[in-house]
Amino acid sequence: MIYLKKVELETEGQQGILYLTDDVQTACSLQAAGEAVLVFLHPGNRDQDFSRFLFAVEDPEDLEPEYIERVYRRLKGLPWNIMRTARCLIRETVPADVDAFYRLYSHPAITAYMEGLYPDVEEEKRYVQEYIEKVYTFFGFGVWTVVEQESGAVIGRAGVSYREGFENPELGFIIGVPWQRQGYAQEVCRAVLAYSWSALEFEQMQALVKPGNVPSINLCEKLGFRKVRDVTIGTKIYHQFTIRKPYQI
Numbered sequence: 001m002i003y004l005k006k007v008e009l010e011t012e013g014q015q016g017i018l019y020l021t022d023d024v025q026t027a028c029s030l031q032a033a034g035e036a037v038l039v040f041l042h043p044g045n046r047d048q049d050f051s052r053f054l055f056a057v058e059d060p061e062d063l064e065p066e067y068i069e070r071v072y073r074r075l076k077g078l079p080w081n082i083m084r085t086a087r088c089l090i091r092e093t094v095p096a097d098v099d100a101f102y103r104l105y106s107h108p109a110i111t112a113y114m115e116g117l118y119p120d121v122e123e124e125k126r127y128v129q130e131y132i133e134k135v136y137t138f139f140g141f142g143v144w145t146v147v148e149q150e151s152g153a154v155i156g157r158a159g160v161s162y163r164e165g166f167e168n169p170e171l172g173f174i175i176g177v178p179w180q181r182q183g184y185a186q187e188v189c190r191a192v193l194a195y196s197w198s199a200l201e202f203e204q205m206q207a208l209v210k211p212g213n214v215p216s217i218n219l220c221e222k223l224g225f226r227k228v229r230d231v232t233i234g235t236k237i238y239h240q241f242t243i244r245k246p247y248q249i
Contacts, residue, residue, distance in 0.1 A: 002026055003040055005060065007068055011078065018072045020060050024048040036075035038068075054137065074137060082144055085191045088184065089147040090158065092136055095125040097145050100154035104176040113213040114174065135161075141200055143172055146188055148179070155179045158188045160196055160205070165233075168206040168242065169196070173216075185219055193223065197245045204245065208238040 003022040008015060019030050022040040027050065030037045039056040050056060055071045057063065070080050079092035098121060104110060105117050118124040135142045143159035156175040163170050171192060175185045196202045207225055209216045217239065220227075225241035232238075 003060075007063075009065075009069055009072060011069055011073060016072050016076070018068055018075075020057075024050055027053060036072050038071055079145075080136070083191050083195055084149070085187050087149060088155070088188055088191075089149050090144050090188065090191065091147065092132065093128055093143070093145045093157070094132070095128045097154055098125050098128060101157070104154070104156065104174065107177045109177055110174060113210045113216065146175070146184075148184075155184065156188070158192050160192065160200065160202075163208070163233075166206065168204050169200075169202055171196075171205050171207045173219075180215075185215075186222060189219065189223055193243070202245065205243050207241040207243075208233075209241065210236065210238055 003020075004026060005020040007018045007020060009018065010016065016036070018036045018038055019027075020038045020040055021027050021030070022042060022045050024045070027037045027039055031053070037053060039050045039053045040060045041050070041056045041058050054074065072078075073080055077094075079094050081089060081091045083090050098117075101117060101124070102121065118127060131142065139162075141160050143157055143161055145154055146156040146158050147153065148155045156173065156179065158171075158173040160169050161172060171189060173185055173189050173192075175188070193205065196205060207216075207220050208231070209220060211230075220241045223243065225243045227239050227241050229240050230237055231240045
């Protein structure tokens with residue numbers, strides 16, 4: 001007997017359907033038709049090859065609504081909404097954000113202390129698409145897009161990532177020059193830290209800041225980071241700041 005279930009949900013103001021099945025042929029047919037498919041694994045179908053499917057569950061009757069929505073959004077190429085602050089939406093980055101990124105990074109104050117974007121816009125968009133597939137999908141977190149809720153404008157980026165050679169995850173952030181000195185960076189970074197402690201269950205975070213980047217150094221200190229040492233990455237020197245998860249959050 002083939003198990004097939006339709007889960008209806010609403011996202012982006014539209015109705016969506018996530019199909020849940022334990023049969024590989026049914027799953028492949030639905031996937032070929034452009035449908036979002038979640039696989040139900042159980043002892044009776046372990047001999048079937050579900051390797052082409054991103055998501056699988058073993059208890060289909062105990063699925064959380066948030067998980068269902070996130071699976072649907074990932075399979076349909078829609079970004080996950082990570083969290084909201086008083087003024088901002090923090091969500092996954094999509095290729096359509098790239099044009100806004102180039103406007104943000106065009107100000108010399110932004111690239112003075114951080115790496116810029118690819119010279120070619122299409123190359124940057126390809127990088128973002130690969131980031132969605134390889135980082136968001138694998139880790140479930142990364143560097144996200146910051147959107148001002150009132151205007152809908154992309155005003156920056158913030159999130160969590162791992163840097164090669166370092167044990168602790170790293171907080172990263174950028175707020176576009178027109179929105180600086182209005183408390184956005186602190187508001188967003190506090191939200192990212194809270195999410196890192198509660199949802200991602202990290203115990204310690206780091207931030208790497210270039211010497212001379214006084215605004216970022218001051219922000220790290222306001223957030224509760226403490227400088228532990230200077231580190232060299234390639235030919236560049238960074239101040240390494242760390243913060244531990246508070247006992248109560």
